[in-house]
Amino acid sequence: MKALIEEFIYYLTVERGLAENTLESYARDLERYSAFLSKHGITKFEATNKTNVMAYLLHLQKQGKATSTISRHLASLKSFYQYLLREKHIEQDPTVNLESPKLQKKLPRVLSVEEVEILLNQPRLNEPAGSRDKAMLELLYATGIRVSELISLDLDHVNLEMGYVRCFGKGSKERIIPIGSLAKKYVEEYLHRGRVRLIKSKGETALFVNHHGRRMTRQGFWKIIKKYAREAGIKKDITPHTLRHSFATHLLENGADLRSVQEMLGHADITTTQIYTHLTRGRLREVYSKTHPRA
Template sequence: MEIYIRHFLNFLAVERGLAQNTIISYALDLKQFKSFCVQRQVKDAGGIDRNLVLNYLLELKKNGRSPATVSRHMAALKIFCRFLVDEQVLGSDPMANLESPGPPKKLPGVLTQEEIERLLEQPRVGNTAGLRDKAMLELMYATGMRVSELLALDVDQVDYERGYVRCLGKGAKERIIPVGTVARNFLMEYLRRGRAKITANHKEQALFLNMRGKRLTRQGFWKIVKKYAMEAGIAKTITPHTLRHSFATHLLENGADLRALQEMLGHADITTTQIYTHLTRTKLREIYNKHHPRA
């Protein structure tokens, strides 16, 4: 279990871009959960089940922990269990449908359309790295793919003429996502005069490469996003997933269908997609309050 906890904490830092203090909090909560598991003779992460989780939460309540504290522990366990399911350590999620006693989950952070434009203008397409970065960021915002999905793309998974990408999501489920003209044009330009210059091995199939000719890593992508966000003067906390959240929010703001968005994002349950409707309602309220004479 210790090994998977370490992998999970690295996932939080790289994939989710969480703050160090938040990761430390998750680490402390999971350390306490691991101690509970050892007491119950469960030493392997694959042995986590619903009864174990429920008994742990019950013990927290018996020990006088506040609803907010129990909620925090639940949040840590929920994301950890989803991680274990994605890693195929667990066959099903023992935290599925468990309601938190604490406050509702924080809505994901998004950029405005103007901030997105500033971010996407930063890469300098006159050099190889800048052209790669431009194509990569444009594709992510154009499709709303997860970081892991974007970096797992091979060259032959993009149909450059018809404008779509074949994406392998969670559970190896394939979905087809449209790619807009702007992203498609920069992708073709990257392939023509960028990627070939950094391909160390001509058998390499990865679409996005680092400057050593290997598939770009999550850590590498995260550094790229932070660099351009700083250059764009974006003060908001930004993570690799911010582009995905912004993609979803901007589509809904401009009238996209929720079911279509669910399919593009690769959500198994539409309730996951519905969180973005809260963001668009908040935006509508702001517009109303700003412009209505009797608001």
């Protein structure tokens, strides 16, 4: 079973060009599934059927896993079994006609413009790490890129003269996103004052580096944004995606069209971007109730 999982992950890497985080997620889901099968005396995927898959999903449910987690596991199994069928490792796909549990769409948590302002003003610019943190936060809010895209940026992915950033999203899809004057200013300051003092090797290509002089990690950035949220006195539960959500919401609130926001966020489907319109409608209702004399 392990060999087939590795073969599938290799296929996703080479043929589909999926991001490392996605590959790790697939591998983790499938390893848990194979461990469940082994515990129940099944040592080959060829010997599995729909009952085994349903038993596994029920097992996840009994463990108290969220609906979104169970849906993700089923999506991983569907992709895997379709691959096994296509490669003739199995004769029937046991996941056919199995539907994901219905998801309750959660609205993303966003910061107000004032909260973003306070958060972005926390880093100490006289320190190399503070200069880096300021540039990272400003760039994240200016572009709405994912944290994985932010930490993957190399020096040649940012063109400060022309005012744009080139990033590679899911499936290695490239997109060009404009950056504003403030983000440009702080990235430039970081390059001239902060990065030169943080890097240990002149051959380092990463734009944002940690105190070891190597590429910043997702976990490293998560700690940074949590620290500044605490210092700013923001009580909301901030995640690395909070500034991305705030970027999209604030653009729509100020009249940006949905298609442009979709393109900047790198969403393949506009329905993913439409979740932010629910937030802006809620904001409109709030403004109306506070300002209309007969509300």
